[in-house]
Amino acid sequence: MKSVFTLISFLIFQTCISSSSKPIDHDESLWSPPQTTQKGLKKAYFASGCFWCVEAIYESVAGVHEAYSGYSGGETKNPNYKQIGTGRTGHAEAVEVLYDPSVVSFGTLVQVFFGSHDPTTPNRQGPDRGSQYRSVAFYNDASEREIIQDYIALLVEKEVFSNEIVTEVKPLEKFYYAEDYHQNYERLNPNNPYVQQVSIPRLRRFQKSYPELLKKEKH
Numbered sequence: 001m002k003s004v005f006t007l008i009s010f011l012i013f014q015t016c017i018s019s020s021s022k023p024i025d026h027d028e029s030l031w032s033p034p035q036t037t038q039k040g041l042k043k044a045y046f047a048s049g050c051f052w053c054v055e056a057i058y059e060s061v062a063g064v065h066e067a068y069s070g071y072s073g074g075e076t077k078n079p080n081y082k083q084i085g086t087g088r089t090g091h092a093e094a095v096e097v098l099y100d101p102s103v104v105s106f107g108t109l110v111q112v113f114f115g116s117h118d119p120t121t122p123n124r125q126g127p128d129r130g131s132q133y134r135s136v137a138f139y140n141d142a143s144e145r146e147i148i149q150d151y152i153a154l155l156v157e158k159e160v161f162s163n164e165i166v167t168e169v170k171p172l173e174k175f176y177y178a179e180d181y182h183q184n185y186e187r188l189n190p191n192n193p194y195v196q197q198v199s200i201p202r203l204r205r206f207q208k209s210y211p212e213l214l215k216k217e218k219h
Helices: 002-013 026-030 051-059 106-115 142-157 193-209
Strands: 042-048 064-072 092-099 135-139 168-171 175-177
Touching: 042 051, 042 106, 051 064, 051 092, 051 106, 051 193, 092 135, 092 175, 106 142, 106 193, 135 142, 142 168
Parallel strands: 135 168
Antiparallel strands: 042 092, 042 135, 064 092, 064 175
8 A cells, every 4th residue: 555655646746736735716827927018029839748847948048038837729718727637628738938039039949949848749748648738839920830840840851859740830829827826836846846856857958958048047
């Protein structure tokens, strides 16, 4: 019995599940980010597994003002974390990246996307399984779609991945911000077992591979 309990505890700690004990309320997904006074910023959207991990990765990149966790790519309106966890809303855990295009290009953000996760695992990223963890690169216009598709073609040509890239390339239709306790989760919950064993190692791997893209204080 003890070994079974240990295994269950390990699986819980190794998946992107909030340890918050507060009840999940449907209206919590109506959280909105603070207004920024910085002009000239643009937004990009990506999904590549647990949004705690993805948010931290993009926030380490020079030119990224902020990244917000949320949900996109599905049909359910105003979804919450509990609904997303069922895998039946069609949404993926995603991030909104607020960036300065004079410092970092959309193309570089696409490079960060493919360089920080495995785009060949359908409905899975690391220990997290389900359609909510699938790989999706969203685009706002035809130019962004072309950049994403051209980069995928380059990865295929150079045989960067041994398996087929299964990343979805989809137009952004709606992005719903996740509940407030998910925002900056990795930074605010450094002792969370999942953060320590999955999120931080994933961030460190990215930083080691792309030191030239990092903010100076993160380098």
